[in-house]
Amino acid sequence: MDKKLSNKKIIASASVxxxxxxxxFFVYHNFFPKGTEGEKNITVTVITPDHDPTEIKIxxxxxxxxxxxxxxxLVQGTMYGDFLMVEEVNGIKAEEGWWWSLTKEGLxxxxxxDSTPILDGDHYEFTLTEIN
Numbered sequence: 001m002d003k004k005l006s007n008k009k010i011i012a013s014a015s016v017x018x019x020x021x022x023x024x025f026f027v028y029h030n031f032f033p034k035g036t037e038g039e040k041n042i043t044v045t046v047i048t049p050d051h052d053p054t055e056i057k058i059x060x061x062x063x064x065x066x067x068x069x070x071x072x073x074l075v076q077g078t079m080y081g082d083f084l085m086v087e088e089v090n091g092i093k094a095e096e097g098w099w100w101s102l103t104k105e106g107l108x109x110x111x112x113x114d115s116t117p118i119l120d121g122d123h124y125e126f127t128l129t130e131i132n
Contacts, residue, residue, distance in 0.1 A: 035063020040120040042068060046090045047127040065116040083114050089126040101129045
């Protein structure tokens with residue numbers, strides 16, 4: 001009797017796990033940012049405390065920001081899983097105690113360079129920011 005009960009618990013647990021995985025796939029597939037095909041013109045401004053802002057125009061067919069930045073070799077960093085932690089922008093490295101803040105038209109993004117979809121006319125800013 002205990003063996004049948006144990007098997008039912010395993011089957012029920014596996015069923016719940018499958019439902020959870022399907023729900024996560026649905027959320028990812030329907031709500032994760034998507035890129036768009038086609039040619040785009042975007043602007044990236046690099047802002048540091050020691051220099052005047054540098055504006056870089058990029059003409060690209062990339063769907064995500066990282067692809068466009070890589071075309072111009074603008075960012076370097078360390079990979080954490082599938083995501084790049086930006087440590088250097090346009091040849092300027094963030095030293096200890098500093099980091100690169102990424103914004104779009106002045107607003108902080110909720111995505112990183114790898115998962116930020118781009119549209120024609122977008123304007124992004126990388127600002128070298130001191131950690132408080």
